[in-house]
Amino acid sequence: MDETINPFSPGAGTPPPELAGRAEILRKAEVTFRRSLSGMSTQGLMLVGLRGVGKTVLLSKIGNLAENAGVQIVQIEAPEGKGLAELLAPELRRLLLRMNLGAQVATQSRRALQALRNFVGKLKVSVGDFEVSIAPEPGLADSGDLETDLTALFVAIGEAAKEKGTAIVLLIDEMQYLEDEHLAALFAALHRVAQKQLPIVLIGAGLPQLVGIAGRAKSYAERLFEYPPVGPLTLPDAADAIQSPLRAVQCQLTEDAMQRLFEVTQGYPFFLQAWAYAIWNAAKSCPIELSVIDAATHTVLERLDTSFFRVRFDRLTPREKDYLRAMAELGAGPHRSGDVAEQLGREISSLAPLRAGLIKKGMIYSPAHGDTAFTVPLFDQFMHRAIPEWKAVPSRTKNGATPSK
Ligand SMILES: Nc1ncnc2c1ncn2[C@@H]1O[C@H](COP(=O)(O)OP(=O)(O)O)[C@@H](O)[C@H]1O
Ligand SMILES: [Mg+2]
Known part of the structure; x- marks a missing residue:
């Protein structure tokens, strides 16, 4: 059928036509940032799951929901081998500048900018120039110790957010790649912010090893976060993911075709998208029948073998x-x-x-x-x-x- 209107979207972080089966996780996330926005204490979330289950698209979706609720978001992906300070500092700077937009620089925001300036100065992270002229404040986030300074920085930023009547959600993807020491610093900073009931909360995502890595970094990481597992979809959710977009273009899979699709993909979202994409292209008419699924499987596997698996x-x-x-x-x-x-x-x-x-x-x-x-x-x-x-x-x-x- 017409490839130009193929509704499916296999890829890394590409939003699916229908985000199926994740209502409970989205609800939890919404509770988290809304509590933070009202100045209440809240646990962060760590979405853990295998490759291709949809962690990245969930983080993006949560980011959109949070923004619509008036929350400031900072979205980053931890690459292998890059430090946390380098990763965070430019984004935090953008955040602070955004938070001040139009308004006179409020007292706590000014302090947050000072803290950030000291932080990057001491840890020699480059973030570009600070447009706002701020007097230095020695002793604020400038000890050179990542954990101490990040904590001071987060407290200063949290106070600024509170003053502005907003909350900040940090969305960090691929967290399993952060060094233990950096993770420990991040958790210590979030722990302090939570104790002071300041509105900064982390919603992270990573591979299952993240749970162990987090616990090793700080024993209290277990209580600081909830770890909702992101797994494969159940058959009804998988059917929703596939049949809803098809229905929108007046098509369907027959029931046994859907059953087979579920078996070959084991309900994993990425595979569902990859198969559905190929099936649509291969199909001659609707409803799409079992034989089309079986015929497409070879093509899909070949494509996955040279891309997804091969990399x-x-x-x-x-x-x-x-x-x-x-x-x-x-x-x-x-x-x-x-x-x-x-x-x-x-x-x-x-x-x-x-x-x-x-x-x-x-x-x-x-x-x-x-x-x-x-x-x-x-x-x-x-x-x-x-x-x-x-x-x-x-x-x-x-x-x-x-x-x-
Ligand atoms: N809940 C879902 N329903 C349908 N498709 C999904 C869902 N979650 C993710 N996908 C699809 O699965 C693929 C992988 O998603 P991604 O967020 O990159 O996974 P991860 O970050 O866990 O590796 C994408 O093509 C995306 O469109
Ligand atoms: Mg991902």
């Missing part, structure tokens, strides 16, 4: 590929780390650094102690296609003669 595969070292292939040999997972080690004919302990590296890269995570799982849904099947010829180490798994290095 992740290409970032791996040969040993990392081998580890993931061993996992894939055992199925979708999660798997006991010991079982993966056995596939490779190695001791668990000798594989620990490799496994830790893969967690850091965001390829795998540990759903429970000693368990390992892929962060990308259907990655096990991809690994089989990418490396079809692979053998576990039989002599070592059978006779126990285990040369571990």
